[in-house]
Amino acid sequence: MQTHDLVIVGAGPVGMALALALKDSGLDILLVDARPRGAARQDPRVLALSHGTRLTLERLGVWTQLPATAIETIHISHQGGLGRTLLRAEEYGQPALGYVVPAGALAGALDDALASTGIPIRDNAAVSGLAGGADDVIVSLADGRHLRTRLAACAEGAIQGADDKPLVEHDYDQHAVICVATPAEPHGGRAWERFTPQGPLAVLPCGSGCAIVHTAAPAEADALLALDDATYLAGLQEHFGTRLRFAGVGPRARYPLLLRYRQDPVGQRTVWLGNAAQTLHPVAGQGYNLALRDVWACAQVLLRAGGDPGAAETLATYARERRLDRSGTIRFTDALVRLFSSDAAPLRHACGAGLLALDLLPPARHFVAKRMMFGARAWP
Ligand SMILES: Cc1cc2nc3c(=O)[nH]c(=O)nc-3n(C[C@H](O)[C@H](O)[C@H](O)COP(=O)(O)OP(=O)(O)OC[C@H]3O[C@@H](n4cnc5c(N)ncnc54)[C@H](O)[C@@H]3O)c2cc1C
Incomplete structure (x- = not known):
């Protein structure tokens, strides 16, 4: 049985980032992925990345390879409500509030x-189980083989929930229909976040x-995917309003949306x-x-601790250091969806008033802007 210091399950954008962050650690690292190598390059999603993420990707040596588009302003509005907020990068002395990067380009x-570091990826190798013990974790592969490791880092995307760790789940009953639209006039580096009773439209x-992220109820998402491009385009324009005109749309894909998280992100020799x-x-x-803040913190904790990467104190330190940011970001995201997706008239008006207040009250606006730029560092 092969033995490693660290087996990373899942060579997606998170697993690969962890391997890169630990490339000079001296640890014997192996990445294992169920899909053929390079499959993540086909990811059709487009990611909005914060300024803090840019700094981390610079440290990992990949930022300059990315076709990043700067977000100079963010316009936040609420369908059927009067208020709106405008966040501007120039107010914070930054070139951008964030950046937009195709997920496939990031994975590439x-x-x-990774290829230049020599850290191996075992592809076409689905992990079917983990058994954590006092000294190591046995990683079972679907082909019947096994690996031994001192620490297993699970970055396999979907939460499996097959272990005994408590999970928190909430199904938003929303799906995201994504595509890339061609604007009729230059977008000017502006991002729009429009809250509607069907869910947010970005x-x-x-x-x-x-890049469009169009949230809708599952049945409506079925209907949106079935439309021809011209009919979808007309509906998208009506849903978005007149602040920007669209001239065309590309292929659409869909993702079910839910909140699902582990209360404790570490277990026996597992993170x-x-x-x-x-x-x-x-x-x-x-x-x-x-995820990238978690990855960076995990790598720093492992580097600082040295020795056994799966030691219980090391993993407990990681979990403790990440508690505030994890719970704050989960609550921030969940509250936005629940509050702004409501169709109840009083709540709709309250949200509109809230956006207006956000625009008029610089400290509140700065808080939101800093959270977009730096994540947890926005907290006092
Ligand atoms: C519509 C949409 C828009 C989004 N927009 C943004 C955004 O603007 N900004 C942002 O920060 N985030 C955004 N996200 C979130 C972002 O996409 C995720 O945080 C990110 O993709 C997670 O990456 P991951 O590596 O954890 O998982 P994944 O990308 O799912 O990678 C998991 C990897 O594990 C492999 N794997 C799975 N099971 C196994 C197994 N059993 N054994 C071995 N390997 C396995 C898979 O093949 C895959 O390569 C968005 C998400 C959605 C759905």
Whole structure:
């Protein structure tokens, strides 16, 4: 049986980032992924990344390879409500409030960087089980083989829930229909977040196009996917309003949206990261940003501790250091969806008034802007 210091389950954008963050650690690292190597390059999603994420991707040596589009302003509005808020990068002395990057390009840049480190990826190898013991974890593969490791980092995306760790789950009864639209006029580096009773609609500047994240009830998402491009485009325009005109749309894909997270992201010689630790609604684009803060903190804790990477105290330190940011980001995201997706008239008006207040009250606006730029560092 092969023995490693660290087996990373899942070579998605989170697993690969962890391997890169530990490339000089001296640990014997192996990544294992169920899919063929490079499959993540086909991810059609487009990610809004914070300024803090940019800094981490710079440290990992991949930022300059990314086709990133700067978000200079964010316009937040509420369908059927009067209020609106405008966040501007220039108010914070930053070139951008965030950046938009195709998820496939991010995966490609991470994969290329990994290839140059020589850290191996075992692809086409689904992990079917983990058995944590006092000294090691036995990783079972679907082909019947096994690996031994001192620490298993689970970054396999979906939370399996097959272990005894308590999970918190909430189904928003919403799906995200995503596509790239061609704007009729330049987007000017502006992102729009529009809250509607069906769920949030995000329009993100992506190259010369606009990445759309169009949330709808599952049955409505079925209908949106079945429409021809011209009919979908007309419906999207009506849903979004007149602040920007769209001239065309590309292929659509869909993702069910839910909140599911592990209260405790560590177990015996095991740490869960990325979507395997917490799967969030994409509103305000927090998922990968939080995941990368987790990854960076995990790598720093392991480097600081030295010795046995799976030691219980080391994992407990990681969990403790990440508690505030994890719970704050999960609550922030969940509250946004629940509050702004309500169709109740009093709540709708209250949300509109809230957005207006946000616009008029600089401290509140700065808090939201800093959370978009830096995540947890927005907290006092
Ligand atoms: C519509 C949408 C929009 C989003 N927008 C944003 C945004 O704007 N900003 C943001 O920060 N985040 C956003 N997110 C969240 C972001 O996409 C996720 O945080 C990120 O993709 C999680 O990456 P991951 O590596 O944890 O999981 P994944 O990308 O799912 O990768 C998991 C990997 O594990 C492998 N795997 C799975 N099971 C096994 C197994 N049993 N054995 C071995 N390997 C396995 C898979 O093949 C895959 O390669 C969005 C999400 C959605 C759905």
